[in-house]
Amino acid sequence: MDTAIRAWLLAQLGSTTDVTDLEDRYSRLGSARAVALEVLNGRLADLLSQPTTINVSGVVGVGFGENIKALERKIAALQDGDIPAPDDPDGSDSGTGIGWIVLQPRARR
DSSP, rough: OHHHHHHHHHHOOOSSSHHHHHHHHHHOOOOOHHHHHHHHHHHHHHTTTSSSSEETTTTEEOOOOHHHHHHHHHHHHHHHHHHHTTHHEEEOOOSSSSSOOOOOOOOOO
């Protein structure tokens, strides 16, 4: 794992993430995206195993529902490829794909 991949993983997962754990996962999984997804899925599982809200009447109320939603959105973005990773395969066009053409109406004269 080079410094660009390490920096990307820390940007996605937070600066307090254990770098040696990330290196071990990267050597096992082989891609930064797979490492980020595994860590985020683990965090989501930990959050889901806990109560989502805790209320002490008149003292404090804590809710983790928005944290769960944010993790689910981050995982979906990584799975869809919306967040490019530095070690993703080159997306150069080989001419065999299907492109999009958007037709826009012209203003009438």
